[in-house]
Amino acid sequence: MYEFLLLLSVFALPALANAVKQFKTEREINSIEKTLPDALLAFCNSTNFETGLHNAASLKTPASILFKKTLGLSQKGAPMSIALSRTFVHSFTIQKTGNLLAKVYTNGNSDIQTAKQFALELSDSNNDREQIEADASLQKYSLLLCCALLVPLVIAFIYSISTKASVFLQPNAMVSLPIITLSINIYLILLAVISSYFLSKQFSAHFLTFFSITAPVSLLVFNIAPFFLT
Amino acid sequence: MLLLIKLSEVFPPLLKNTDKQLEKNLKLLFANASSAKYTTFCFAFTMCATIISIPFLSLLSVPLLFALPFAAMAFIFVLLLPSLDAKLKLNKIDSSLPLLIYSLESELACRTNPLIALKELRHFPALKSEYVQIIQLISKGSPANLLPKLVVTPSQNFSKILHLTINNDCEALKKFRVDLVQENKNKSKQSAAKANLLGTFFIGVAAVLPALFSAIALLGQIVGFTLTIFQIIFAFVILFPLFDASLLYYLELNTFKENR
Structure with missing residues (x-):
């Protein structure tokens, strides 16, 4: 999983650079x-x-x-x-x-x-x-924040508590643990794909611009958060 | 959407649909579309999807009877798609109009011929089909004063702009732009309020639901409730993303953003 995360981050770098460039251009046009x-x-x-x-x-x-x-x-x-x-x-x-x-x-x-x-x-x-754009950017950044941070954090929190409880209460449940972990990781990637698609349609930006932020960040948060929550 | 409508053209018009709005929305997206053919296509599509889903339902240990409400929902959704798409198109057009009027006003103020001023439409991707229609009508020699009636568009505001531009009424255009900007501001406020409400709901659907499901998958055995591996994968890979996509699609339908 960590190798995959690293790979994704490396591939996301050019898209991230593109996102920064786009953000700068937009700011220049605005000014x-x-x-x-x-x-x-x-x-x-x-x-x-x-x-x-x-x-x-x-x-x-x-x-x-x-x-x-x-x-x-x-x-x-x-x-x-x-x-x-x-x-x-x-x-x-x-x-x-x-x-x-x-x-x-x-x-x-x-x-x-x-x-x-x-x-x-x-x-x-x-x-x-400016007034209309303030409302629109509020939506954009809330959705971005929600998909990249809030969703993986909430899932990681409840998931880590249930994992610990299942170890004490029923050790057989550990068999399905890798399947659930993998499913949640796939779900987070799919959520990143869906949200990036809608964000890119709404804000006339490239799909990869949003995906390069949401996918690695959400996977990273989900996989790292349990270490901090314990 | 256009692909679905074109695909529906190969179906025979077996099921008649009396909904005039559907016919109108289909025609907006594809000039030769027929509501009877599209309804038949929706029915055939739903039947095929239901038949394909039967082996999956048995794998998920879900009673086959559950397929019926899902099939009905899928039928209604596919049938509603042209209306939803037309609403999206209307939103896009309406959000471009203040800038279009602004641009037309400046052209007319510089004494440009109204028909030449209409070339400004080429800068607005949302108005591409309207621009093509205007060019075709002018090249066919249609009288300019009939253009507002002849151009097929979902936006009544656009027809009004066309009428005012052809009559070279700069003052009325300006007044209309001020009204539209105010209307757009209200729409933007409403959409932001809706988005706030939906955002709360989205966190529930996208985060809490999968998290609780994973807890049930891990701890359910204590109360004798076990989930199969296939059910777990189905929930995370198909069901929850589908919920998220539906919510975001609804959000997009209600989002207002002024185009530059």
Whole structure:
């Protein structure tokens, strides 16, 4: 069993690395989207497109880095629409902002009011989304915690008490002990598969991202907890 | 789900189902689906599953009569699957709508043609079938004002958005988006409350039940109750995971998550 656990952990490492990478990317996108309205408003304060970009780039926020990159690409000779489409890529909202900026560049000042309105609405929408996402992430982490820690811990606790009681009360029961231990281990793996599948569907992440956390942790907790509970 | 519906197409329409909702949900998932064929398929599927399960029931030392309620439950579940799937699809669509309106609004504000603005739908995977339908209808030359009626979708909100976009009504779109966001916030709160309740239940089903079962398997002999090895394996490998999967599926049906 311990060899299997070790093997699983080794195989889970790349998936875990992927999970960390995904988490970091998500955090980066969140921070850009959060600061995007301010950068966009700073951009709208100027009637000249390039000055607007400079204004937004000078804010020193995650979103302002995008404006800085756009300026850099444009100074290297890339057409503005291409520079915008290359830098504003992280998420749908960010892409939408890039498209809008491209339109402001093409149509001139007539669309600057639309951009301003877009920035204000983006700010409202960020607040609303934060509330909805807080509820959703609460569900995600409760389920993850439940499958990885709580379920194996409860099973390990009751199972270790019953094992000890059975040794005293009826030594013949020890015959079925390996079967039950193996069945519980298989059950924990199946539970990890099921919960990871549902979590990955709900949160548009890869199945292995969740499985690489729940499977080894739950097996480890179940097999190690009895030593601490005695 | 689509595979099941396509498989049902080879069955003859022996059993008539008067449930119009089922017909509607089947059509949403697969245009040529028929409720009579699907009901016949469900019946045949349940019969096959029951016959296959008979040797297992004798191995589990369970009376064969127990197969009947399980067969009835399986029949109802397979019959309900299209409705559940349609509900999931509706949830996904509704959660994408505020962002879609937001995107359409910005396009219309930049004086983009409403039909070209509808291309924004391509960014939303949940609205893929609706997007394909719109493209097909436009290429066939259908009048734009008839699109909301012609596009088959489970979401009435989407039809309304289509109507407002074609009429280039930016203000109404904005008002509708504000209402939808509020509605989504309420849905999200409700789903979080349900998830809390289900979470407690989930711990009971996923942790306490297997733990107690293992205790019974070990200590049951004291009171003369013995479990066979096959029963133990069946409980841990099939029964408990099935309970967990059902609960999580129910949780997924009631979960609301706003799409980006």
